[in-house]
Amino acid sequence: MTVTTGPRLGMVAGETSGDLLAGLLLGGLKSRWPDLASFGIGGPRMAEHGFDAWWPHEKLAVRGYVEVLRHYRELVGIRNALGDRLLKERPDAFIGVDAPDFNLGLETRLKSAGIKTVHFISPSIWAWRGKRIEKIRAAADHVLCIFPFEPEIYAKHGIAASYVGHPLADAIPVEVPRAASRVALGLDADVQVVALLPGSRRSEIQYNAPRVLAAAQLMKRERPGLRFVLPAVPSLRSMIDPLVAQYAPGAGVQVLNGMSHQALGACDVTLIASGTATLEAALFKRPMVITYVMHWLTYQLMKRMAYQPWVGLPNILLRDFAVPELLQAEATPDNLARAAFKWLDDPEAGASLVRRFEGLHQQLRCNTAQAATDAIEKVLRA
Template structure:
């Protein structure tokens, strides 16, 4: 297996746990994160080295990424696995799948690339590289069926892990927060590049929220020690955000405790929806990356709740629209007028029911069926 970021680590750990129900002594190795390692996974490189966002940013790390890819390919070529599973990170993992499939190794890709949104001709490369596509979202499954590619809609494991009605009171107690006061969760992303581009904006937005709603409790979960160090340095540099309570990990507990969540676009937006919490989605990237992406991406929305509902359930503040003032205004409106967003919360319930498919178990069965064939 190779996973490239925190969301892939979550999927990988759940899949490993299920696979070990059938093969408890299996050797499962490649590149993964702390959750996968907890399940007995052997990682050859820190997963953090693959967590790169944006076209421009990849160029600066290209030599290192190519080196890691070559070393992993040589290892797998020398020690052919019974199956290779690429978890998201398509630019890295699909290339590995293509090379290993030529050696006769069965290949699985877990989490569809956004092929339905841009560069649709990639479907031919995907079919050339991958024996089985595990899809998380129903509209992805239909896309692959239309192109006669073997796929399995497994739903999203997060929908199985997160309770249908998370307890805000319990979460506040676990974090030492007052459940009678509003809680605003600030999640600027789990990758260094995300925090580089939106970290300052999010901290300044938090400062404005504190000024206008001094009773609000601001909580920021740092994905890991590296991100915490990065965020603390950013706080000192910009001189704001000192009133934020920073915690290590515990992003789901923070979401459960929140009345409103301000967060970076990504899997976290789905987690927020599954927690049934109103949210404000924020995203920025390098200007050149954004200019290129704007020309080639052909979707109306970037956040998973909006994509799943096919309508603007949650606000998306992207690039120049992502200002501290705009973010704080959207958050404060949701704190002051929760009744306006009750219908959105009901939509989140429907999304949860749709994605609750026993994802880890379905994914493991599909992988074992492939090996069996």
């Protein structure tokens, strides 16, 4: 097809991180096609670019086998209804943003019906569940990869793919806005600040927040001058505030509505749940302690399928335990507090980590919005 006016794109982005990535992508697409129309499942970052959300992105914010089983009927019902509506609307292409367990099945249905499909954010087939590449082959006409080693993997299996860099590497400044971030949060320049990021899903808050907050309580007791900030998804405030009162009543935790980038820009160290946020922390050049706790059965299943010794994205990309990972039974409040103190007490180690993160930032920074838009335009023209 020849694209003379803005295309009509179906899109699905699950949870907060997917909405952020899709919003950055839509910014590039709208620059190319100002009258572009987009619709499907998304959140507020996508809405800023005129996205029409038929369902809110929070519906897909479920992680882990056990947790997904609890919501299975609802998720399947949404996917079936969405597929029906997209087949009726016949968009020029469909772009699935992350959420592979939801999107790949939907993409397969749409592709078999003649709708062009793009998957943005390659599933981590190099880390676990490598057999999913066959599902990807059936689902996607093109895969947009955010890490430089991924297109070669797809080429070996005859799947079209492009490296487009990571949109967060473009969105996050190379020079960390530390002073401005502290001003935005009302924090003095000379205090030590710990950012608490226990996750953006309900299950993550349930499992991670009590341990992270209890660690903050221990740290505050030992060093009263510390300040703590916790950027929260606004819809989860009603869940987070009681946990703060229960597990960190004396820590003076400043709970923020969103503002995760300001929190990372302002902090000296972060206690952070494994996920996209760890890459954001690395791009902000911040020492971190990665943690994650989930249902024990989910953990056992995922552990057996893992191909690499690392869980956190910064460690996977650097191929080293550059930052500590405290998972499951190791994620005790005392262990988390001790690991955070090590970063605060060893500025040389922190400076060395900053240099490694600077190199990573440059590697991932390549105008993702434009590169992805170029790749999507080729799919539309094919």
